[in-house]
Amino acid sequence: MSEPSSSNDRPEEGTRQLQAYRFALEPTHDQAQALRSHCGATRFAYNWGRRKVLANWAQRAAEASYGIPDDELTPWIDQSAYSLRKAWNAEKGTVAPWWAENSKEAYSSGIARVAKAFSNYGASKRGTRTGARMGVPARKKHSHQSFTVTTGSYGLGDGSRQVKIPRIGIVRTGESTRKLARRLRNGTARLANMTLSWRGGRWWVSFTVAVRRNDPKPARPDAVVGVDTGVKALAVLSTGEIVANPKHYQKTQALRRRLARARSRRRGPDRKHGGEPSRRWEKANAKANRLEHRVTAMRRDGLHKLTTRLTHEYGTIVVEDLNIAGMLRNRCLSKAIWSAGFSTLRHQLEYKTDWCGGRLITADRWYPSSKTCSSCKAVKAKLALGERVFRCDHCGLVLDRDVNAARNLAALVSTASCVGTVNMPAGNRVRPGSPGDGIATGRPETAVAGQPCRSNPAGHGTTHSVNGAKFSGTRRDERPKAASRPHW
Structure with missing residues (x-):
């Protein structure tokens, strides 16, 4: 984050945003042991809360099996973090007589996480939580080591x-913390919590900070x-620019396999017999893990540089709503799709457009951006994935397939209220109109509203209006079956 060159470059007051500052740690041997002990305390408190809640459920089920009326069953246990923490304080002397060796924040972190896990499970079971269906919270093991500090001296x-860090003291970082210190000193940031974790063979500290941001507006606020x-290309812009895919994962595939073979030749842990x-x-495993962490860091760094450049230059950005989970089922392309980081790219664009005061428009998932001609708006019935050059049968346009799709996405700005989701600068999303109002193919508006489309001289289909925005094309229930398939 760069500092303003003068006080006149930005408005006096900015919006509060939650932002993470992460730094690598360089703890001593004793401090690393203390960090591992705190992570173990968090895991112990989590598993204790999980056992307590499941024991209450099992007790009620056993009593119900004997025909005991519902009003006489053991009362439901309160699964809130406050109640579980209160129960932990009453029992910690018995279940964990060594609890004083670690900070209370470690145990509170585990209790808060198990309460959140059961809350998410209940919401998923009721159908009020989006995303994949969640099961009963599982027992935490040693694979994930982290704990969060919310109060105390940190x-x-x-x-x-x-x-x-509470109970551990001053720990040296591997990089300077001046950026965060400057904001805290100026009063433009406030610490919310601190999370310490073990990732990629080293310790990390992440501060969640409420920051008052005054980022400069995009250089071209009216540009789309x-x-x-x-x-093949990580991103293709409607301007014709092609951002190459670095393919960090594929380039390190041979080295990854060699390190995996070297690790398999060593005597690994025997989880069945406790060996x-x-x-x-351990050395071979640490070396393989460092490579994975480096590949992830290089991919994240490339995506950050791309999204920062786009949000600082353009006022409006249009992207696709891709079905990533469905695309990953393609065994031939799943590895390449996963390594590209499409979801991360869109997530970064969402919050960075909010920071810069831009606008992000997400095209409807069924919008045929690749099949539509960017010149005459004619829509192909079929377009094979191997056809990398788009050839229009109506106007004769010959253009790169991805550039044509990018131009169609940019043309959706005039009809964003009916074909996409608008992410406003304040983060409030404006949902598109109902399907019955003509979300259809989402073709951009014709040159003369109400006139037949150039690719539809016979006038089939009508010009629909949704929230004041007009576009030509058939309704969803009138759309041919072939055109309704996702273009990827």
Whole structure:
């Protein structure tokens, strides 16, 4: 984040945004042991809360099996974080006599996480939670080590490379914390919590901060750009620019396999009989994990640079609503799709457009951007994935397939109220009109409203209006079956 060059470059007051600042830690041996102990305490408190809730459920089920009336069953246990924390404080002397060795924040973190897990499970079971169906919270194991600090003496140290952790003290960071310290000193940021975790063979600290942001407006606030993501090219812009796919995952595939073979030749952990891994296996495993972490960091860095450049230059950005989960079922392309990071790209565009005061429009999932001619708006019935050049049978346009799709996305701005979701600068999303109002193919408006489309001289289909925006094309119930398939 760059600082303003003068006080006149930005407005005096900005909006509060939650933002994470993450720094690598360089703890001593004793401090690393203490961090692992706190992570174990968090895991223990989580599993204790899980057992307590499930035991209450099992007790009620057993009593009901004996024919006991519902009003006489054991009362439901309160699954809120407050009630579970109160029960933990009453029992910690018995179930965990060593609890004083760690900060209370470690146990509170585990209790809060198990309460959130049961809350999500209940919402998913009732059908009020979006996303995949959730099951009963599982028992936490040693694979994930982290804990969160919300109260107490924590934050940045006196130096530029120090953080303060309850019960552990001052820990050195691997990089400077001056950016965050400057905001805290100026009063433009406030710490919300601190999370410490073990990732990629090292310790990390992440501060969740409420930041008052005054980012500069886009350099071209009236400019519109369509972004078509893909596998061959990471992104193709409607301006004709092609952003190459770095393919970090594919380039390191040979090295990844070699490290995996080296690890398999060592004596690994025997989870069935409780056998410990050898030192050579631990070293080989750490080396393979460092490579995975490096590949993830390089991919994230490339996406950040791309999304920052787009949001700082264009006032309106149009992207597609891709069915990533469905695309990953393609065994031939799943690895390439996963390594590209389409979901991460869209997520970064969402919050960065909010920061810069831009606008992000998400095209309808069924909008045929690749099948539509960007010149005459004629829609092909079929377009094979192997056809990389778009050839229009009506106007004779010959154009790269991805560039044509990007231009169609950019043309949706005039009809965004009926073909896409608008992410406004404040983060409030305006949902499109109902399907019955003509969400249809989502073709951009014709040159003369109410006139037949150039690709439809016979006048089949009508010009529909949704929230004051007009577009030509048939309704969803009138659309041919072939045109309703996703273009990917």
